[in-house]
Amino acid sequence: MTIKLCAEIFDPWQELADFQGQAAGMAGKYGATGIFVGTMRDFNQGDEVRGMHLEHYPGMTEKQLQRIVEQAQGQWQLLDVLLIHRIGQVSPNDTLVLVAVWSAHRGDAFDASRFIMENLKSQAPFWKRETLESGQIRWVKKNSNGYLKQP
Amino acid sequence: MSIKVLYFASLKDRVGRSGDELNIEAPLSVLEVWQRVNPNMNIPDTLLAAVNMEYVGLEAEVNDGDDVAFFPPVTGG
Numbered sequence: 001m002t003i004k005l006c007a008e009i010f011d012p013w014q015e016l017a018d019f020q021g022q023a024a025g026m027a028g029k030y031g032a033t034g035i036f037v038g039t040m041r042d043f044n045q046g047d048e049v050r051g052m053h054l055e056h057y058p059g060m061t062e063k064q065l066q067r068i069v070e071q072a073q074g075q076w077q078l079l080d081v082l083l084i085h086r087i088g089q090v091s092p093n094d095t096l097v098l099v100a101v102w103s104a105h106r107g108d109a110f111d112a113s114r115f116i117m118e119n120l121k122s123q124a125p126f127w128k129r130e131t132l133e134s135g136q137i138r139w140v141k142k143n144s145n146g147y148l149k150q151p
Numbered sequence: 152m153s154i155k156v157l158y159f160a161s162l163k164d165r166v167g168r169s170g171d172e173l174n175i176e177a178p179l180s181v182l183e184v185w186q187r188v189n190p191n192m193n194i195p196d197t198l199l200a201a202v203n204m205e206y207v208g209l210e211a212e213v214n215d216g217d218d219v220a221f222f223p224p225v226t227g228g
Contacts, residue, residue, distance in 0.1 A: 038228055054227070055160050057220060060204035085227065097228050117228065123206075126227025127160035139161040140226040142197075 001073070001081045003065050005056065007088045012037045012098040019082050019100070026079050030102040034109030036117045042092035044140070048133035054087045054096070057125040061085075068119045072101070075115070076108040083116065085126065118146050152176065152215035156188050159222035166192065175215070182209040184219050197224055 002019065016035065020026070042049055069081050079102040086096050099116050103109045121143045128140040156171040163169050171188045179187070181200045200207055201220040213219055 056227070057157075057159055057201075057204070057222070060201060060220065063204050121225075121228040123225065124227050125159070125201075125222060125225050127223065128226045129160070139164075139223070142224040143226050143228065 001066070001069050002083070003062060003069065004084045005061065005087050006084055007086075009094055010084060010086070010098075012084070012095045015082070015084060015098060016100055019080075020102075023080055023102075026102055029104065030079050031104050032102070032106040032109035034099075034101045034103070034106075034113030036097070036099040036113050037095060038097040038117075040090050040092050040094050040096050044130060049092065049130050050133050051092075051131045052090050053129045053131075054085075054090060055127045055129065056087050061125050064124045065120065068116055068123065071119070072112040072116050076101075076103065076112040077105070078103050078108060078112055081112075081116070083120075085120075085124075087126075114146075121146060154184065154213055154215065155218045156184060157218060157220040159220065161223050162195070162198065162221055165195075175213075178212050178214050180209065181207055181211050181213060181219060184213050185209075185221065195223070198222070199224065 040052060065083060069083060082100040084098040099113050101109050101112045129137060130140060131137050153172055153174050156173055158166050158169055166189060173188055185194050199222050200209060202211055202213060202217050
């Protein structure tokens with residue numbers, strides 16, 4: 001498991017390539033990689049957004065993320081997990097979050113990556129403060145449930 | 152005996168401080184901690200609380216040396 005909070009712009013695809021390249025023990029073992037990449041939009045709730053600040057609670061954020069990943073590892077057969085989340089000042093088109101899980105089969109990869117992402121959204125202490133094109137600054141009030149339809 | 156209180160995000164703006172130090176004579180509940188440091192502000196309905204970086208309910212006990220954090224719903228990801 002690797003969990004990183006990143007104060008600078010990061011390239012999720014390069015991070016994935018680097019991580020997978022260094023994980024020699026996984027070679028030949030994984031048949032599925034579940035990946036979620038979250039990117040900052042330039043609009044939210046009908047307004048144009050110019051930038052955003054991501055606040056977090058140092059220590060607790062890492063602790064909660066680790067717990068979420070451990071819960072996923074307890075429920076699904078996972079070979080490894082990579083989780084990177086931005087903090088600080090971000091701009092539209094910046095990657096906000098990367099969740100990647102490697103497993104032998106797709107069921108574990110799909111379900112575990114979804115579980116990690118949804119639990120991160122509802123439990124990990126991060127807060128977004130948006131700066132709109134108008135100059136107005138506002139806190140995002142809450143995250144919506146990502147499960148739009150039950151299979 | 153003292154405890155450290157922390158506020159985050161919009162709640163920090165609302166109370167106007169990032170934290171408080173509170174001297175206590177005996178263990179308090181999380182709700183009592185809020186009432187002691189913010190006597191003129193009702194506890195917000197959506198407020199979340201943590202003691203020593205673990206989520207807790209408002210009835211949880213706070214002891215000497217604990218860190219208590221109050222914050223609004225989380226919005227990461």
